[in-house]
Amino acid sequence: MDYAATRDEALARVADAQDLGAVEALRVELLGKSGSISGLLKTLGGMSPEERQALGPQIHALRESVSQALGEAKDQLESAALQAQLAHETVDLSLPACEALRGTVHPVSQVMDELAEIFADLGFAVATGPEIEDDWHNFTALNIPESHPARAMHDTFYFPDQMAQVGQKMLLRTHTSPVQIRTMLDAVKTNPGGAPIRIIAPGRVYRSDSDATHTPMFHQVEGLVIDKGIHLGHLKWTLETFLKAFFEREDIVLRLRPSYFPFTEPSIEVDAGFAIINGKRVLGGSGDAPGHGWMELLGSGMVNRKVIEAGGFDPDEWQGFAFGVGVDRLAMLKYGMDDLRAFFDGDVRWLQHYGFSAHDVPTLSGGVGVRP
Known part of the structure; x- marks a missing residue:
């Protein structure tokens, strides 16, 4: 299996994600309990020691690359959403704050x-x-x-x-x-x-x-x-x-x-x-x-x-x-x-x-x- 090609394809899909919902769907598809990359990690248990030594680092590297890309995409989309909210919502700081309830002297x-x-x-x-x-x-x-x-x-x-x-x-x-x-x-x-x-x-x-x-x-x-x-x-x-x-x-x-x-x-x-x-x-x-x-x-x-x-x-x-x-x-x-x-x-x-x-x-x- 060409792990490099699998990584490039996954990273491209992450880069094309347009919103947080799409990023979360990709995370579940790739890294979830039944995800494709998670499935590759499960195959390590059935390999011979020689195969595990040769393929294990590649599978782990694939998982780390995709996980990092998903995290960066999520941060960028959240930051963009916050900036958009701040641009459309304003707070009048000159308004008095709500008065807190206070006790009184009897x-x-x-x-x-x-x-x-x-x-x-x-x-x-x-x-x-x-x-x-x-x-x-x-x-x-x-x-x-x-x-x-x-x-x-x-x-x-x-x-x-x-x-x-x-x-x-x-x-x-x-x-x-x-x-x-x-x-x-x-x-x-x-x-x-x-x-x-x-x-x-x-x-x-x-x-x-x-x-x-x-x-x-x-x-x-x-x-x-x-x-x-x-x-x-x-x-x-x-x-x-x-x-x-x-x-x-x-x-x-x-x-x-x-x-x-x-x-x-x-x-x-x-x-x-x-x-x-x-x-x-x-x-x-x-x-x-x-x-x-x-x-x-x-x-x-x-x-x-x-x-x-x-x-x-x-x-x-x-x-x-x-x-x-x-x-x-x-x-x-x-x-x-x-x-x-x-x-x-x-x-x-x-x-x-x-x-x-x-x-x-x-x-x-x-x-x-x-x-x-």
Whole structure:
């Protein structure tokens, strides 16, 4: 058999191939499992050693030549096809790229950061405590003993009795006020004589309630000041300064009303003046002005003597004030939301609308320039 002639014929056929389909058909015909050149390779097994030595190199050379020619033809045709595609298709590089989906900063997280920023300017530290709390820290130390009717004010999630610790029932904390007790006790341990305390305690709290303005889990921030010579004037100034900085308005007007909380005495409810603008309540101005009203905003008061004692301080030497407000409520008022339940639904559309881009988080323009 004339292997050189077979090679020349195969190479000529490869050179005449016009497209990738024709090149692939030739590869199968010549080098496939049943191809003609593959058949020649199979005959080597039946040859004598002398014939195999003489013909083997020629058959292998034939296969290598055809294989190389097919590869080069394929590369050339693919390159030509790409060039033709590039010549007919264009990309406008001036068009903006598709925006990738990004997460957002939740309004509650944003408000938490704003609160920490404001109160840091006022000299307050941020304190935290456990969300699974014991009955003593959550109620008893805050002047709410087991028989106290004020316990009916809280719809509490209790854990089974077998989870009790040292005789204390365990529960999901109903407010962040237990952090006040823990902070005072820690301060007394650090300094037996006690020490001035200025803290805020933001965090999650739990109550069995659910509607448009209540959820089983929500967020509170409580403030506590323990020092000598503290009076209601310090509390009013702190709240006014805080609210003016948070809402970024200088016309915030507060009204203090007598109230009752077991852990403060005297206790006061704080109302803020508002006006109706475009159908929404906007804080600012006196609630007694025409077209205005008063909105209940938070509870506060002077720390009860029994609470100061439970925290390890001498109430004849130390006084203080405390206040608490819902973080979710502050977010709703500042950023125009009307249903608290949406905060926890995890709806991406709501988060994209009310959330804040990590690159465009609002900052407080004024801040607080004066310390109490």
